[in-house]
Amino acid sequence: MFRGEQAEMSGSEILSTLLGSEIRGDLLVLFHKNPGLIDTVDGVARRIGRTTVTVISELRELLELGVLRQKRIGNSEIVFLDRAKDRDLLQSVANHLKTVRIGGEK
Amino acid sequence: MTAARSKTGASGFDQLFPGKAEENSRVKTGIVELDEMLRGGFMPGDAVMLAGSAGTGKTTLALQYLVNGVKLGEPGIYVTFEELPDQIYRDAKNFGWDLRKMEEEDKFRVICTSPSLMLESGSDSLLDDVLHEIQPRRLVIDSLSHLEMFVKRDDMRIEAYRVIRYLKTRGISSVLLWESPQISGGSFSVTDVGLSFLVDCIVALKPVEIESSMRKALVILKMRGSDHDKRLREFEITSAGIKIESAFSNYEGIISGSPRKVASEKLMEMFRGASEKQKKA
Amino acid sequence: MRIRESSPTNPHGDFGSAPRSTDPNRRFAAEKAFSSVLVSTVREAVGNALGHNVLEILTAKGLLDDANNSKEFDRKLQSIFGNGAAVLERIVVKDLNRKLGIPYNSEARLDYEKSLETAREVCFVESRLK
Numbered sequence: 001m002f003r004g005e006q007a008e009m010s011g012s013e014i015l016s017t018l019l020g021s022e023i024r025g026d027l028l029v030l031f032h033k034n035p036g037l038i039d040t041v042d043g044v045a046r047r048i049g050r051t052t053v054t055v056i057s058e059l060r061e062l063l064e065l066g067v068l069r070q071k072r073i074g075n076s077e078i079v080f081l082d083r084a085k086d087r088d089l090l091q092s093v094a095n096h097l098k099t100v101r102i103g104g105e106k
Numbered sequence: 107m108t109a110a111r112s113k114t115g116a117s118g119f120d121q122l123f124p125g126k127a128e129e130n131s132r133v134k135t136g137i138v139e140l141d142e143m144l145r146g147g148f149m150p151g152d153a154v155m156l157a158g159s160a161g162t163g164k165t166t167l168a169l170q171y172l173v174n175g176v177k178l179g180e181p182g183i184y185v186t187f188e189e190l191p192d193q194i195y196r197d198a199k200n201f202g203w204d205l206r207k208m209e210e211e212d213k214f215r216v217i218c219t220s221p222s223l224m225l226e227s228g229s230d231s232l233l234d235d236v237l238h239e240i241q242p243r244r245l246v247i248d249s250l251s252h253l254e255m256f257v258k259r260d261d262m263r264i265e266a267y268r269v270i271r272y273l274k275t276r277g278i279s280s281v282l283l284w285e286s287p288q289i290s291g292g293s294f295s296v297t298d299v300g301l302s303f304l305v306d307c308i309v310a311l312k313p314v315e316i317e318s319s320m321r322k323a324l325v326i327l328k329m330r331g332s333d334h335d336k337r338l339r340e341f342e343i344t345s346a347g348i349k350i351e352s353a354f355s356n357y358e359g360i361i362s363g364s365p366r367k368v369a370s371e372k373l374m375e376m377f378r379g380a381s382e383k384q385k386k387a
Numbered sequence: 388m389r390i391r392e393s394s395p396t397n398p399h400g401d402f403g404s405a406p407r408s409t410d411p412n413r414r415f416a417a418e419k420a421f422s423s424v425l426v427s428t429v430r431e432a433v434g435n436a437l438g439h440n441v442l443e444i445l446t447a448k449g450l451l452d453d454a455n456n457s458k459e460f461d462r463k464l465q466s467i468f469g470n471g472a473a474v475l476e477r478i479v480v481k482d483l484n485r486k487l488g489i490p491y492n493s494e495a496r497l498d499y500e501k502s503l504e505t506a507r508e509v510c511f512v513e514s515r516l517k
Binding site: 033034036071076078 | 223
Binding site: 015016018019020021022024025026028029032033049086090091093094097098100101102 | 432435436437438440441444445448449450463466467468469470471473474475477478493
């Protein structure tokens with residue numbers, strides 16, 4: 001339902017989406033530390049110490065981006081990391097950051 | 107023309123050279139002494155129950171089985187219901203096993219989910235994608251005991267059977283962890299919900315107190331279609347994983363929880379004691 | 388060490404009244420220990436959020452050179468990530484606080500500099516108690 005099918009985003013756009021909020025940051029950290037995690041939205045919210053209501057819109061952003069995927073299992077909707085897409089997105093971010101100058105960079 | 111299969115699964119030609127062919131078809135744990143106890147390893151496609159109380163080394167043994175499988179070219183999956191993958195990666199690193207690297211190479215996966223989701227899976231299992239992705243030969247479920255919390259007691263056997271059948275029909279050799287508060291007596295039953303009969307092999311781990319120190323014992327309680335070592339062997343968890351030592355040949359009653367020295371050993375001790383006294387006198 | 392309740396404007400409670408160690412050697416050792424914890428926390432935060440490729444690129448560009456200087460680090464993060472800098476800083480502070488046993492309130496506005504100062508003082512107090 002939320003599978004991302006969109007025009008190619010730039011590295012900087014991807015970065016803005018990934019780090020668009022603290023909750024999105026928490027979700028990224030959760031799934032990067034635990035790439036094999038498969039859970040419901042409720043379960044994911046509990047794992048980052050949040051309520052489902054606060055998490056669901058942030059989750060949608062990451063589902064739209066494609067870094068997370070959703071699937072129906074029995075009566076539950078589960079979310080999990082799309083490892084291949086995650087790798088591609090982070091590579092785009094890395095490529096973008098190679099061109100960015102940091103203040104005081106050598 | 108299909109050759110008749112022996113009780114151990116070997117074909118007619120294989121029966122001419124039973125040792126070699128059979129050894130090659132076994133699923134090796136990679137722990138040399140354990141594979142010897144199993145006469146070469148587990149039978150391919152078998153569901154193995156690894157039972158023991160908390161802290162006996164079930165997770166370590168299960169991980170070691172998978173890691174050694176990866177070294178043999180057999181991808182594996184570790185399904186956990188309790189610990190997060192992050193914790194599993196850290197624990198494995200202590201033994202020198204880099205699970206993240208194996209995952210990057212698509213030879214391994216740590217899957218963390220809830221028992222309720224595992225039970226909800228009908229025709230579309232939550233494991234389908236990952237099985238398709240890495241085509242595992244081995245899989246560990248840590249633990250089957252967690253499923254018990256989510257089903258009625260009478261349904262546990264059916265649910266366990268569903269999981270075991272799902273894995274067997276895909277040709278996966280599985281190790282199913284079971285937290286067993288006590289394994290005692292000569293019974294094959296290590297669970298109180300009748301699961302012992304569903305699995306092909308049962309390996310039991312048990313802490314034992316001998317001369318005021320805690321030691322660990324491993325025994326193969328059951329192995330369908332194959333001979334196996336019947337002795338209780340001591341094992342320890344080293345910095346490189348499980349290491350299996352010699353059999354507890356000087357003791358009896360270990361499984362019953364009341365270990366005592368065998369009569370011949372007691373006699374030897376008495377002789378030694380008397381001899382020492384004589385020397386001093 | 389008394390831990391005070393956090394408030395909406397001060398997410399970490401008030402640790403500022405803890406007496407500073409006057410022993411320069413002990414202070415130096417504690418500073419070094421804190422610096423080590425902070426740098427590893429920053430590395431983990433960036434690595435866990437954006438992957439290790441990104442971490443290596445940013446390390447090569449000198450991002451971690453000023454990890455102990457919260458103002459300078461914040462400036463560098465802002466120059467790279469814009470609004471995303473605040474998200475990374477929150478990840479760092481959350482993890483640092485967890486390691487040091489400091490409560491964290493996600494509702495409160497984050498002052499990165501003050502958060503690091505609080506964590507630094509807690510580290511010093513802990514080292515004095517050992």
